[in-house]
Amino acid sequence: xxxxxxxxxxxxxxxxxxxxxxxxxxxxxxxxxxxxxxxxxxxxxxxxxxxxxxxxxxxxxxxxxxxxxxxxxxxxxxxxxxxxxxxxxxxxxxxxxxxxxxxxxxxxxxxxxxxxxxxxxxxxxxxxxxxxxxxxxxxxxxxxxxxxxxxxxxxxxxxxxxxxxxxxxxxxxxxxxxxxxxxxxxxxxxxxxxxxxxxxxxxxxxxxxxxxxxxxxxxxxxxxxxxxxxxxxxxxxxxxxxxxxxxxxxxxxxxxxxxxxxxxxxxxxxxxxxxxxxxxxxxxxxxxxxxxxxxxxxxxxxxxxxxxxxxxxxxxxxxxxxxxxxxxxxxxxxxxxxxxxxxxxxxxxxxxxxxxxxxxxxxxxxxxxxxxxxxxxxxxxxxxxxxxxxxxxxxxxxxxxxxxxxxxxxxxxxxxxxxxxxxxxxxxxxxxxxxxxxxxxxxxxxxxxxxxxxxxxxxxxxxxxxxxxxxxxxxxxxxxxxxxxxxxxxxxxxxxxxxxxxxxxxxxxxxxxxxxxxxxxxxxxxxxxxxxxxxxxxxxxxxxxxxxxxxxxxxxxxxxxxxxxxxxxxxxxxxxxxxxxxxxxxxxxxxxxxxxxxxxxxxxxxxxxxxxxxxxxxxxxxxxxxxxxxxxxxxxxxxxxxxxxxxxxxxxxxxxxxxxxxxxxxxxxxxxxxxxxxxxxxxxxxxxxxxxxxxxxxxxxxxxxxxxxxxxxxxxxxxxxxxxxxxxxxxxxxxxxxxxx
Amino acid sequence: xxxxxxxxxxxxxxxxxxxxxxxxxxxxxxxxxxxxxxxxxxxxxxxxxxxxxxxxxxxxxxxxxxxxxxxxxxxxxxxxxxxxxxxxxxxxxxxxxxxxxxxxxxxxxxxxxxxxxxxxxxxxxx
Numbered sequence: 001x002x003x004x005x006x007x008x009x010x011x012x013x014x015x016x017x018x019x020x021x022x023x024x025x026x027x028x029x030x031x032x033x034x035x036x037x038x039x040x041x042x043x044x045x046x047x048x049x050x051x052x053x054x055x056x057x058x059x060x061x062x063x064x065x066x067x068x069x070x071x072x073x074x075x076x077x078x079x080x081x082x083x084x085x086x087x088x089x090x091x092x093x094x095x096x097x098x099x100x101x102x103x104x105x106x107x108x109x110x111x112x113x114x115x116x117x118x119x120x121x122x123x124x125x126x127x128x129x130x131x132x133x134x135x136x137x138x139x140x141x142x143x144x145x146x147x148x149x150x151x152x153x154x155x156x157x158x159x160x161x162x163x164x165x166x167x168x169x170x171x172x173x174x175x176x177x178x179x180x181x182x183x184x185x186x187x188x189x190x191x192x193x194x195x196x197x198x199x200x201x202x203x204x205x206x207x208x209x210x211x212x213x214x215x216x217x218x219x220x221x222x223x224x225x226x227x228x229x230x231x232x233x234x235x236x237x238x239x240x241x242x243x244x245x246x247x248x249x250x251x252x253x254x255x256x257x258x259x260x261x262x263x264x265x266x267x268x269x270x271x272x273x274x275x276x277x278x279x280x281x282x283x284x285x286x287x288x289x290x291x292x293x294x295x296x297x298x299x300x301x302x303x304x305x306x307x308x309x310x311x312x313x314x315x316x317x318x319x320x321x322x323x324x325x326x327x328x329x330x331x332x333x334x335x336x337x338x339x340x341x342x343x344x345x346x347x348x349x350x351x352x353x354x355x356x357x358x359x360x361x362x363x364x365x366x367x368x369x370x371x372x373x374x375x376x377x378x379x380x381x382x383x384x385x386x387x388x389x390x391x392x393x394x395x396x397x398x399x400x401x402x403x404x405x406x407x408x409x410x411x412x413x414x415x416x417x418x419x420x421x422x423x424x425x426x427x428x429x430x431x432x433x434x435x436x437x438x439x440x441x442x443x444x445x446x447x448x449x450x451x452x453x454x455x456x457x458x459x460x461x462x463x464x465x466x467x468x469x470x471x472x473x474x475x476x477x478x479x480x481x482x483x484x485x486x487x488x489x490x491x492x493x494x495x496x497x498x499x500x501x502x503x504x505x506x507x508x509x510x511x512x513x514x515x516x517x518x519x520x521x522x523x524x525x526x527x528x529x530x531x532x533x534x535x536x537x538x539x540x541x542x543x544x545x546x547x548x549x550x551x552x553x554x555x556x557x558x559x560x561x562x563x564x565x566x567x568x569x570x571x572x573x574x575x576x577x578x579x580x581x582x583x584x585x586x587x588x589x590x591x592x593x594x595x596x597x598x599x600x601x602x603x604x605x606x607x608x609x610x611x612x613x614x615x616x617x618x619x620x621x622x623x624x625x626x627x628x629x630x631x632x633x634x635x636x637x638x639x640x641x642x643x644x645x646x647x648x649x650x651x652x653x654x655x656x657x658x659x660x661x662x663x664x665x666x667x668x669x670x671x672x673x674x675x676x677x678x679x680x681x682x683x684x685x686x687x688x689x690x691x692x693x694x695x696x697x698x699x700x701x702x703x704x705x706x707x708x709x710x711x712x713x714x715x716x717x718x719x720x721x722x723x724x725x726x727x728x729x730x731x732x733x734x735x736x737x738x739x740x741x
Numbered sequence: 742x743x744x745x746x747x748x749x750x751x752x753x754x755x756x757x758x759x760x761x762x763x764x765x766x767x768x769x770x771x772x773x774x775x776x777x778x779x780x781x782x783x784x785x786x787x788x789x790x791x792x793x794x795x796x797x798x799x800x801x802x803x804x805x806x807x808x809x810x811x812x813x814x815x816x817x818x819x820x821x822x823x824x825x826x827x828x829x830x831x832x833x834x835x836x837x838x839x840x841x842x843x844x845x846x847x848x849x850x851x852x853x854x855x856x857x858x859x860x861x862x863x864x865x866x867x
Contacts, residue, residue, distance in 0.1 A: 482782050483825050486832075489839035490818075491766070494773050494786050501780035610832060 049332040061567030068261040076230035079254035085308035093278040094212035104706025109205040114409040117534035122665035123711035129680040129690040135735040136182035140169035154718025155202040160705035168203035172228040179707035186241030196230035198268040205272040220244040227269035231255040248307030260329025274343035279382040280304040285338030289585020290568035294358035297336030311385030333358035335374040340406035355402025359587040364460035389440030395463035400524035405532040426528030430475035444471025455511025475546040479507040486610040496608035521550035531659025540622030550599040561593025604641040612653020629686030634673025657699040671698020697725025756850040760800030767793025803857035815844040
């Protein structure tokens, strides 16, 4: 955010825009010239990636051929290739802790296989929560060192199984802690390089796996599985932290195998891989906005016991589930999935929340296969790697409405009184889809409604309709109006009013434009983002926190993009920190680059729209999906104009990142807001019954567990560079006062 | 003769300064507000801007009319704000809070401006 702000300011200064030119992120398209001849003609059908013989692109900045060798360090641990294995030979999976955790455990990222983020613990209640005190703090040791750009946002949620709290640092070191004292029992350092950090140094968590092949009592019977920023799949022994020798090559698998040309930081993994019927399923993020022919978004299955390759789901090679051989690679630029996936052992499925094809804001070069599965929930059969069903949440997405949330599994009453296995899929749009997980059919009504179409970009028409989940409360505010502009005074409010009027805006799904900016609301931070939702199966209450943070976007011609210095991360001229996801992007290989900033007053750093900017909502899923309570989340204490903290306790509602936990004690625990606080909220009334200031931003999903007979609440106060909250390496754990560690 | 034109008191200087600030804000309102109105947005800023520029100019000239014009613009601001957003404190904050603070300062200038007017009248009589 700071970087894009700076870029916009520099661009403005170089182009000598008048201070009153509120939309002046850069000069109008006319001065940039037409798309250069080196980029494909958008009107032609050019859906498929360059071949080995395609001449190199002639624009000023361009990434290498997809057939070029991977840069040094891409295979981070210099591991040999991994062999393949027939998925039918995967041994029967042993019963897993995450299938039915002990009542005091938190055995998976979202507590258990359902990913409900619900704990049956009840020692802490709305009556005693105000007595919560810090029990211990653990330092992971991962934070930006001098000279390193702050790209940190640990986003970590520990898991707790038996006598250990297992977690990872933002740079993927793995550790086991004593759950009552925070004392390190073991720590496995993986020596990840700074260059491997993509958009964000994050490790959302690790996966606990019990082997059916190694007998109990022997090393690596219980294992910790981790996927890393530098694309390694690692298994260590849960008891000792030592690498498991029977997994991959001495405990590691190189997941850059078959990916083709890449550089460190382009492709990375930040979520704990689910293990479904013995298959460890991995997805990865591909840095947004770089180039059309970025590395593939392929989803892959590996044997959780041996690390052997089982299958690939490669969107543009739908019938080939094998590993590419020789100089071949998985199809480039296909939709990537960076959200946490959810496994379903009973149906043999993994629910993959997908994102967009590479080059988010231009869709003319996407194949029909890509258009079917982007920004969707894809249910992959873990035996074959083929989709069993697909439900799309945004058609031909050019708004970065990739799904950040993890799907939550729950039971819904069906029409004939039977229970339907359901899946809740939150989206950045604030539309929450409730689907039958057997076939992907909506359980609550979904309407295809007309959307602004065809738009203005030649050869890139928008979808005439988009899906709306009309049976669920929308987690958004009505379309913006001029009078929703805000500020400290009429002076900055007037600035924002002009900015609003200067942009194209016809509500949600306003099509991209080159001649002037367009307003994107909901923005790419959500609605709902990676924090996902928590669900109390007993009360039927669903807890959702969400954002109201519009974006100000504009396509720029290739010439203008070159002038702005936009280039893909694998361009030889690229300098670290020279643009990345969520900001301005080269979108090399398409006719346009993209300039994205928050819809804000760039001089004060305040959002242009009126508060609130973040909300929390409780929805009663058992009685007609009514909103039980809803209020702004986050105070103005750490926010204000020019980034200055106001210290005000005013619950203005801040942008938030990170989710919630709901407990049988009737409490919701949540950090997320940019006021750097953790709160306990009464699940039934929405009343905040306790809050505490964290040592860093609470942009992580909290968790709760029981140890030594008492309940603890843990949150990684890692901060978030994009949310501009303070970075720390501290896991903070709270308990009621008698139980200090 | 005490307090000739070139021998002002501090309060008089502050009054003139305030008038200058109001002219600047008014000019911004007229220019940017004109831009907004041309874009199909609210015409409040242009109208208010004209009142502010006029008010500021009269204040700098040492005329109490300037202060009354500002207070008139403030009244217009409140009426417009309430019309646009009702009694919502969050939405009244950017619209009316700053102008009202400025209005309190302007109210304090009324006796100063009156004194300046009286002096000018006396000087004219002499």
